Amino acid sequence: MRKNMERKYQNLCKPITIGNVTFRNRMFSAPMGGTDITADGCIGPKSAAFYELRGRGGAAAVTVSECMVHPSTDGSHAYHLDTRILNSLAAAAYAADAIRRHGAIPSLELSHSGMFAGTYMT
Ligand SMILES: Cc1cc2nc3c(=O)[nH]c(=O)nc-3n(C[C@H](O)[C@H](O)[C@H](O)COP(=O)(O)O)c2cc1C
Structure with a gap:
């Protein structure tokens, strides 16, 4: 089973460099x-x-x-x-450090709600 997986996904656990960032494997935490x-x-x-915990678990990048x-x-x-808040940079840096200390690359999802913007559904 493990051998089949290794054959099928030969590159999954190999490092990859994209631009100037090297990821330790190909598993990115969504x-x-x-x-x-x-x-x-x-x-x-x-x-x-x-x-x-996602970084500690071995993901290459944690989003x-x-x-x-x-x-x-x-x-x-x-x-x-919300990046308008003064504390947001410090909070983001704290989270990035927590991810990075386990060898994972921190990443951030940038988003806009489009047609749902301003609705505060939940
Ligand atoms: C608990 C939970 C929270 C999620 N939150 C977000 C989110 O904030 N933004 C987003 O784009 N996707 C979010 N997703 C979707 C995931 O990023 C991912 O697209 C989805 O789980 C499908 O990937 P998978 O097939 O590997 O599970 C969330 C998924 C889960 C399970």
Whole structure:
């Protein structure tokens, strides 16, 4: 079974360099929204710990989710990250450090809610 997997996905565990960034393998952790985004739109400590665990688990890159590219016209739920907040850079740096200390590359999903912007569905 393992041998079949290795044959089928021969490159999965090999490092890859894209631009000037080297990833330790080809497994990237997809963006998953944190549920303790603070009321003012920053990454809370539990979310940072959640992302850190993905890095510790061996992912090559860990994607922190849903940072609004245009906060004044976005907002479709309560878990967006808001770069207008003074503390957001410090919170993002804390999360990035937590991911990086395990050898994973931190990445950030930039998003806009499009037709759902401003609806605050949840
Ligand atoms: C708990 C959870 C939270 C998610 N949050 C986001 C999110 O914030 N932004 C996003 O683009 N996708 C989000 N997704 C979707 C995932 O990024 C991914 O596209 C989806 O799980 C399908 O990938 P998979 O087939 O590898 O599971 C989330 C998925 C899960 C399970």
